[in-house]
Amino acid sequence: MTKRLIALLPGDGIGPEVIGEACKVCEAAAEKFGFELEWRRFPFGAAYYLEHGLVLPAAALDEMSECRAMLLGAVGDPRVKPGPLEQGLLLALRFHFDQYMNLRPALSFPNVPTPAALASGRRLDAVVVRENTEDLYMGIGGRGCGVMAEKIEAGRGLYDLSGRLELSFAPAVEGAFSLGLMTRPGIARITRKAGELARARGENKVAVVSKANAVPHLYGFWDEVTRQTFSDEFPDIEPVYVNVDAMCYLLPRNPGGWGVMLCPNLFGDIVSDLLSALAGGLGLAASGNIGDGLSMFEPVHGSAPDIAGSGRANPLAAVMSAAMMLKHIGETEAAAAVEKAVYDYLAGPDKPFELGGRDGVAAVGEKVAALVKTR
Numbered sequence: 001m002t003k004r005l006i007a008l009l010p011g012d013g014i015g016p017e018v019i020g021e022a023c024k025v026c027e028a029a030a031e032k033f034g035f036e037l038e039w040r041r042f043p044f045g046a047a048y049y050l051e052h053g054l055v056l057p058a059a060a061l062d063e064m065s066e067c068r069a070m071l072l073g074a075v076g077d078p079r080v081k082p083g084p085l086e087q088g089l090l091l092a093l094r095f096h097f098d099q100y101m102n103l104r105p106a107l108s109f110p111n112v113p114t115p116a117a118l119a120s121g122r123r124l125d126a127v128v129v130r131e132n133t134e135d136l137y138m139g140i141g142g143r144g145c146g147v148m149a150e151k152i153e154a155g156r157g158l159y160d161l162s163g164r165l166e167l168s169f170a171p172a173v174e175g176a177f178s179l180g181l182m183t184r185p186g187i188a189r190i191t192r193k194a195g196e197l198a199r200a201r202g203e204n205k206v207a208v209v210s211k212a213n214a215v216p217h218l219y220g221f222w223d224e225v226t227r228q229t230f231s232d233e234f235p236d237i238e239p240v241y242v243n244v245d246a247m248c249y250l251l252p253r254n255p256g257g258w259g260v261m262l263c264p265n266l267f268g269d270i271v272s273d274l275l276s277a278l279a280g281g282l283g284l285a286a287s288g289n290i291g292d293g294l295s296m297f298e299p300v301h302g303s304a305p306d307i308a309g310s311g312r313a314n315p316l317a318a319v320m321s322a323a324m325m326l327k328h329i330g331e332t333e334a335a336a337a338v339e340k341a342v343y344d345y346l347a348g349p350d351k352p353f354e355l356g357g358r359d360g361v362a363a364v365g366e367k368v369a370a371l372v373k374t375r
């Protein structure tokens with residue numbers, strides 16, 4: 001029997017709750033389709049950090065790289081200030097494994113009443129192709145009073161960046177900065193992914209989300225390189241440029257009118273939460289961080305400390321992220337069966353709390369796992 005080694009990082013808050021259910025559903029699919037899953041569990045997150053003062057030990061990266069894929073819950077905890085866990089763990093993994101595409105499908109589901117249906121009567125079937133390594137997420141920045149002087153070092157799959165930045169204020173006010181940065185090969189490779197996906201979907205347009213009017217250095221360059229890449233390599237596909245503010249206006253008014261949405265890192269983060277609301281909830285939004293090495297699958301949502309421990313988390317986003325993972329590792333039948341089980345569950349009489357029903361996190365997982373086994 002084929003054995004698949006999967007790295008598991010449940011993380012914080014509702015992360016372990018939803019990942020537990022995703023694993024149950026994956027096990028049901030493995031049993032039905034005749035393969036074996038071996039989980040390699042990593043304990044990182046807030047509790048580990050608070051106990052050891054360390055976010056992500058370097059040796060763990062080698063252990064992770066032996067796995068076929070990774071399934072992650074969410075990281076972030078009110079006991080830890082924003083940053084160390086999100087940047088030091090989640091973003092560090094995306095950068096280390098050069099997972100340069102964040103794929104975030106946004107779909108309408110049966111029986112889920114949504115603003116999408118109300119606004120246009122058309123199914124929501126969009127997918128965010130988010131650049132996942134650059135933009136304001138470079139992690140380069142600093143602060144100071146009068147003078148801000150920073151040594152800069154950032155490593156990416158495509159390059160190492162180093163140098164020194166020194167800025168002075170007159171008069172000496174206190175300030176902080178973060179550097180947004182993109183490169184031609186970084187933009188070109190994500191544009192290719194969006195072009196290939198649009199072709200595979202039989203579409204001839206890609207929406208390119210931008211903000212070149214206010215931030216021309218960065219997003220003007222984004223527009224230039226995306227446009228060039230489409231015209232050189234995808235003459236059959238027309239890029240349609242939409243400023244991110246306008247996109248936040250247009251999406252709720254016509255949610256069914258969009259297909260592939262190519263986004264810089266920061267706007268992709270924001271637009272994907274907006275899309276998840278239009279689809280019915282963050283608990284339905286799956287994602288994959290995909291690169292040429294280890295890819296990592298996780299729900300779009302965070303650790304939701306406001307509902308952690310209440311049993312009210314919707315695990316379907318984690319379950320569908322696991323389905324994306326199964327597809328990625330070549331278990332396409334199992335992936336399709338998991339997706340179908342989710343649809344069948346939603347089409348039935350029961351619902352998760354998030355959608356106004358009474359099913360807690362474990363009930364949802366068990367019902368979906370049972371549907372995988374019986375169909």
Ligand code: NAD
Pocket residue numbers: 014018073074075076077078082086090282283284298299300301302303304305306307312313314315317354
């Ligand atoms: P969040 O996504 O955790 O929660 C936003 C809202 O959506 C909350 O009201 C929450 O209860 C609800 N929600 C989220 N997932 C749900 C689910 N599966 N079922 C039902 N309701 C759900 O965003 P936030 O509050 O901004 O962030 C909380 C923490 O998570 C922060 O520390 C943040 O940095 C972190 N975070 C981590 C990731 C990740 O690891 N991938 C992603 C986003 C946020």
Ligand code: IPM
Pocket residue numbers: 086087090091269300302
């Ligand atoms: C996401 C999250 C992360 C992001 C945070 C936690 C760093 O919001 O995966 O959507 O901004 O990418």
Ligand code: MN
Pocket residue numbers: 269270273300
């Ligand atoms: Mn986000």
